[in-house]
Amino acid sequence: MAQYFAYKARNLAGDLITGKIEAENRNKAISQLRERRIFVVDIKEAPALDAGIKLDRFFQPKVGGRELAVMCRQFATMVQAGVPLLQTIGIISQQSDNKTLKKTMKNVGSNLEGGKSLTDSVKPYPRVFPDIFTSMIEAGELSGDLEHVLERLAVIFEKEHYMKEKIKSAMTYPAVVLVVAVLAVTALMVFVLPTMTQMLIDMKVPLPVTTTMIIALSDFLRNQWYVVFGLVIALFFGYKAAVKTGRGKKLKDNIVLKLPVVGPLNQKIIVSRFCRSLSTLLRSGVPVLQSLEVVKNIVNNHRVNMSLLDAERSIKEGQSFAKPIQRSRFFPPMVGTMISIGEETGSIDSLLEKVAEFYENEVDDMVARLSSLVEPVLLVGMGLVVGFILVSIMLPIFSLYDNIQ
Known part of the structure; x- marks a missing residue:
């Protein structure tokens, strides 16, 4: 059974290097390092790279699209300037502000010093480098066009980051309004209503059905709040567990796509992501079947x-790529038509890029409209809920006033 060994060693230049290696035993680990012209100073067993649950993973900053885009831009510039690959990795590691990316790039540098290719050096870190990065780096190494591949990766990460930030900024204000509304209604039900309802009960005023329902809900929230809290937590973790199953994932994807407004927006986001990713992969020389495998992981629908x-x-049967896309009920006709034209003219990558730009603009427009629509809907909804509660409480008071007169 293979084990992991942590080593300190010196290379032919006499520099002290550290890293990890996988081998059946200690002697074979030393032999493998010698074959790479690395001479061991100290070596000992180490835990597997992904063994166990590491608590620091939960607290490490994530590497987002922005950080990856900046890293790819820097990488491409230094490759173009003729800076050696190992030195480039070291510079990026030093300049990175993201601790996770900094640490990962150091490990990539150690792998390169150990004689691995750049592709094999980044593959052990899928949490940092997505599949599209690894596949395109591999294509860039094989074609000798790493510089342009990195520039294309920077573009795709920048587009992805821009789209996410656009949606986040559009949804921030409605989300804040929704949270404030929920807190306001909860405070009204838990702290304000009990005083008023107790007065009505003491005066033995006949209560309408709506008032009785509001009082019962208020009592439940005050006395059984832990049930509500536990139910929310159970629903959250139950949802997380369900969507990890094949059936749950399928159900969630279908429901999201059928939702009004959100469904069409999600479809356009997926189509733009599909076209942009596939165009970039094909232009970088990644084989079409491998590109489709990578795109499936990116789209994740x-x-x-x-x-x-x-x-x-x-494609494996030697038939058209466009026909299955045209038969699909998900993809708009424009996508299948463009792929069909691209197959005939040999320009699928450029046509897919144009489709991606079109749907990215569509997403921008829909997000802007959705933002302006959600705000008044939430305000009206909040007003209706608060108004219903107040009317339910005021009705018996009015009834009491009429009886007195």
Whole structure:
């Protein structure tokens, strides 16, 4: 059984280097390092790279699209300037503000010093480098066009970051309004209503059905709040567990796509991401079947993956790539038409890029409209809920006033 060994060693230049290596035993680990012209100073057993649950993973900063885009821009510039690969990795590691990326780049540098290729050096870190990064780096190394591949990666990470930030900024204000509304209604039900309802009960005023319902809900929230809290937590973790199953993931994807407003927006986001990613992969020289595998992981939607599996079968049988996309009920006709034209003219990558730009603009427009629509809907909804509560309490008071007169 293979084990991991942590080592300190010196290379041919006499520099002290550290790293980890996988081997069946200590002697074979030393032999493998010697074959790479690395001479061991100290070596000992180390835990597997991904063994166990490491608490620091939960507290490490994530590496987002912005950090990856900046890293790719720096990488491309230094490659173009002729800076050696190992030195480039070291410079990026020193300049990175993200602790996770800094540490990962140091490990990549150690792997390179150990004689691995750049592709094999980044593969052990899928939490930092997504599949599209690894596949395109591999294509860039094989074609000798690493500089342009890195520039394309920077563009795709920048586009992805911009789209996410656009959606976040549009949804921030409505989310804040929703949270404030929920807190306000909860405070009204828990702290204000009990005083008023107790007065009505003491005066033995006949209570309408709506008032009785509001009082019962208020008592439940005050006395059984832990049930509500536990139910929310159970629903959250139950949802997380369900979407990890194949059936749950399929159900979630189908429900999201059928939701009004959100469904069409999600579809356009997926289509733009699909076209942008596939265009970039093909332009970088990644084989079409491998590109489709990478795109499936990027899109991560059951309906799209089924369409792409159909496309893979069609390509393996020597048939058209466009026809399965045209048969799909998910992709708009424009996508299938463009792929069909691209197959005939040999320009699928450039046509897919144009489709991606079109749908990215569509997403921008929809997000702007959705933001302006959600705000008044939430305010009206909040007003209706608060108004219903107040009317339910005021009705018996009015009834009491009429009886007195």
